[in-house]
Amino acid sequence: MAGLNVCPMCNSREIGKINRGRFFCGECCHEWTIETEGHITVYRITSDGTIVRLRKGNNPTNLSTAAC
Numbered sequence: 001m002a003g004l005n006v007c008p009m010c011n012s013r014e015i016g017k018i019n020r021g022r023f024f025c026g027e028c029c030h031e032w033t034i035e036t037e038g039h040i041t042v043y044r045i046t047s048d049g050t051i052v053r054l055r056k057g058n059n060p061t062n063l064s065t066a067a068c
């Protein structure tokens, strides 16, 4: 999974790299990290700047739109 190039939450290609193993999505305002084993941890950035850790597998349709 090291070559993941779409958002794991919304499958957008509007993603950027923050640093090694850490990425963000410009579409749904989520960030995620990819660990060496390929495990993905997704974080949501809320409108007040709080970072909320999400578990991959949550239904994305339950997430309201985040403010970037």
Ligand SMILES: [Zn+2]
Pocket (backbone or CB within 6 Å): 007, 008, 009, 010, 011, 012, 025, 026, 027, 028, 029, 030
């Ligand atoms: Zn996304």
